[in-house]
Amino acid sequence: MISKNIYRTATFAVVLGGLPAISEATNGYFAHGYGARSKALAGASTARPLDSFAAAVNPASIAYIGDRLDAEIELFSPRRQYTVDGTPTLAPGAFPLNSGTVESDSEWFPVPAFGWNYRIDKEQAVGVTLYGNGGMNTDYVAKPNPLCPFPGGSGTFCAGTTGIDKAQAFIVPSYAHSFGDGRFSLGIAPIFAIQRFKARGLNAFAPFSSNPEHLSNQGYNYSFGGGVRVGGLVELIPGVRFGASYKSRITMSKLDDYAGLFAEQGGFDIPESFNFGLAWDINKEITTSFDVEHIRYSQIDSVGNPMFPNLLTKRLGEDGGPGFGWKDMTIFKFGTEWRPNENWTWRAGLSYGEQPIPESEVLFNILAPGVQEYHVTAGFSRAIGDKDEVSFAFMYSPSNSVKGPNPLSPQQNIELEMDQYSFQLGWSKRFN
Numbered sequence: 001m002i003s004k005n006i007y008r009t010a011t012f013a014v015v016l017g018g019l020p021a022i023s024e025a026t027n028g029y030f031a032h033g034y035g036a037r038s039k040a041l042a043g044a045s046t047a048r049p050l051d052s053f054a055a056a057v058n059p060a061s062i063a064y065i066g067d068r069l070d071a072e073i074e075l076f077s078p079r080r081q082y083t084v085d086g087t088p089t090l091a092p093g094a095f096p097l098n099s100g101t102v103e104s105d106s107e108w109f110p111v112p113a114f115g116w117n118y119r120i121d122k123e124q125a126v127g128v129t130l131y132g133n134g135g136m137n138t139d140y141v142a143k144p145n146p147l148c149p150f151p152g153g154s155g156t157f158c159a160g161t162t163g164i165d166k167a168q169a170f171i172v173p174s175y176a177h178s179f180g181d182g183r184f185s186l187g188i189a190p191i192f193a194i195q196r197f198k199a200r201g202l203n204a205f206a207p208f209s210s211n212p213e214h215l216s217n218q219g220y221n222y223s224f225g226g227g228v229r230v231g232g233l234v235e236l237i238p239g240v241r242f243g244a245s246y247k248s249r250i251t252m253s254k255l256d257d258y259a260g261l262f263a264e265q266g267g268f269d270i271p272e273s274f275n276f277g278l279a280w281d282i283n284k285e286i287t288t289s290f291d292v293e294h295i296r297y298s299q300i301d302s303v304g305n306p307m308f309p310n311l312l313t314k315r316l317g318e319d320g321g322p323g324f325g326w327k328d329m330t331i332f333k334f335g336t337e338w339r340p341n342e343n344w345t346w347r348a349g350l351s352y353g354e355q356p357i358p359e360s361e362v363l364f365n366i367l368a369p370g371v372q373e374y375h376v377t378a379g380f381s382r383a384i385g386d387k388d389e390v391s392f393a394f395m396y397s398p399s400n401s402v403k404g405p406n407p408l409s410p411q412q413n414i415e416l417e418m419d420q421y422s423f424q425l426g427w428s429k430r431f432n
Contacts (some may be wrong), residue, residue: 026397026420027331028356028370029166030273030295032377033057034131035113036072036426040379040393041335042349044289046277047233047243048335051428052115055129055174057275058231058245059187062117062125063176072391072426074111079419080104080138082366086412088147095157095204095408098145102156104163106139111424119432123179129172129189133270138163138367142201155201156366159216162201164367168270169194172229184234191227193250193270196220199258199367210317211260218257223268225252231275239281247273249299262302263321271296271303285340291333297326297356307364308407324368325361329353335377342383347393349377359404362414369416372397379424387430395422 026032033043035053046058052070054061081103088096117127140155140162148158156162176187202216209215231245250270259266277291298304305323314321331353338346355371379393397420406412 026372026375026395027293027351027353028295028297028326028329029168029368030133030293031131032331032333032351032375032395034129035070035115036379036391036393036424037347037381039395039422039424040347040349040377040391041289041337042333042351042375042377043293043331044277044291044333044335044349044351046231046245046275046291047241047279048277048287048289049233052117052127053113053129053131055115055127055172055187055189055229056131056170058233058243058277059174059189059229060176060185060231060233060243060245062127062174062187063119063123063178063185063233064182065117065125066119067431068117068428069431070113070115070426070428072113072424074113074422074424076109076111077107077421078109078137079107080369081417082362082369083415083417084406084412085415086406089409089411090147093408095406096147096412097156097406097409097414098143098147099412102140102143104138104140106137106163109137123177123182125176127174129170129174131170131172133168133170137165137167138369139165140201140366157201157204159201159203162367164200165196165198165220166368167196184232187231187233189229189231191229191247191250193225193227193252195223195252195268195270197223197255197258197268199261202261205316208311208316208322209260210315210321211265213260214257214266215260215316221255221257223253223255225250225269227251227270241279243275243277243279245275247275260317262317263305263323264301264319265317267300268302269300271300285338287337289333289335289337291331293329293331293333293353295329295331298328306358307361322364324364325358326356326370327358329356344383345381347377347379347381349375351375351377355400355402357402357416359402360407362402362404362416363406363408365416366414369418371400371402371416371418372420373400374398389428389430391424391426391428393422393424393426395420395424397421
């Protein structure tokens with residue numbers, strides 16, 4: 001019992017201390033999976049109980065994973081840039097951008113995660129998971145900009161170094177109960193969320209803001225909130241399982257320091273999402289899984305409201321004001337797991353979801369170019385003794401882009417582009 005408490009306490013402290021570093025953007029700004037095993041399957045784990053991170057996708061799964069501790073660290077690398085071409089419009093009221101390609105400086109982010117699960121009896125289990133979303137992170141240096149309407153202006157929007165840093169961390173306790181001799185289960189997981197945000201280099205948008213003093217360069221601002229995830233898992237026939245879960249909208253307190261940027265005076269709730277999955281044990285060695293995830297970005301005003309025509313009738317920060325114009329995302333995920341012996345497990349996966357940024361919304365999304373669509377993944381787990389295991393996952397998201405006109409300088413085109421790499425290492429210990 002003492003050793004269990006040491007493992008739990010130490011890992012909790014390490015992960016909690018690292019949460020502010022979380023930054024990840026794959027499916028919009030949701031991660032493509034949670035935990036190295038799920039990520040190696042491209043996130044296809046709604047019907048596949050793998051480890052204590054299962055509660056982040058389907059809390060019903062924790063009824064089947066026993067007593068265990070999981071601690072992981074990911075090194076995530078998004079490579080982002082934008083390119084401007086065409087003739088700048090120099091008329092009054094226009095906002096042309098400097099021609100050429102500009103890359104975001106920040107490219108490597110550590111992402112910690114923690115999970116613990118305990119089986120109360122043969123039918124009930126509880127757990128806790130800590131994980132994150134994020135990746136609305138950009139950092140464009142202040143290069144000289146001759147198109148600025150005043151001498152000495154620099155940076156993307158003539159206000160110096162430009163970019164945003166947004167991260168979200170979640171603490172998720174969970175409970176599951178199985179029925180029918182374990183053939184199906186139900187689970188619930190309250191979600192406690194904290195998010196952090198900082199914006200720089202946006203002061204040129206002050207004429208479009210309802211609160212220019214709280215538009216940009218306010219340092220980090222934090223907000224807090226909560227929601228819930230519920231899920232179910234059922235064995236349809238021997239070896240074939242179906243899982244489904246629903247995550248509610250997570251209502252967050254407002255980012256008051258950026259009340260002049262985000263709609264609803266700094267509102268930035270986290271959208272609801274749905275997960276559905278099938279898993280099939282083809283034989284004792286091979287399991288395949290297929291998932292569908294739907295994320296409702298358009299329901300969050302600060303994310304889903306388009307810049308135009310909103311900017312013609314509303315100002316930044318107002319109710320119904322301009323946002324990033326993101327559409328909802330539906331992601332299809334496929335994964336395969338091969339267990340050649342008791343010591344090794346090999347995994348691979350592929351996912352696809354149409355990126356959420358319309359061509360008409362490229363100007364504001366220079367700040368948040370979440371344009372990824374495909375994710376190719378692989379990984380393994382290796383047993384170390386009877387109770388311990390190490391796992392590894394790799395993800396590559398090939399370069400994708402979206403190109404459209406600059407609405408404030410219509411002769412110009414803006415192309416947003418990104419590719420990604422991820423390396424994740426995990427350690428697990430079972431207690432039964």
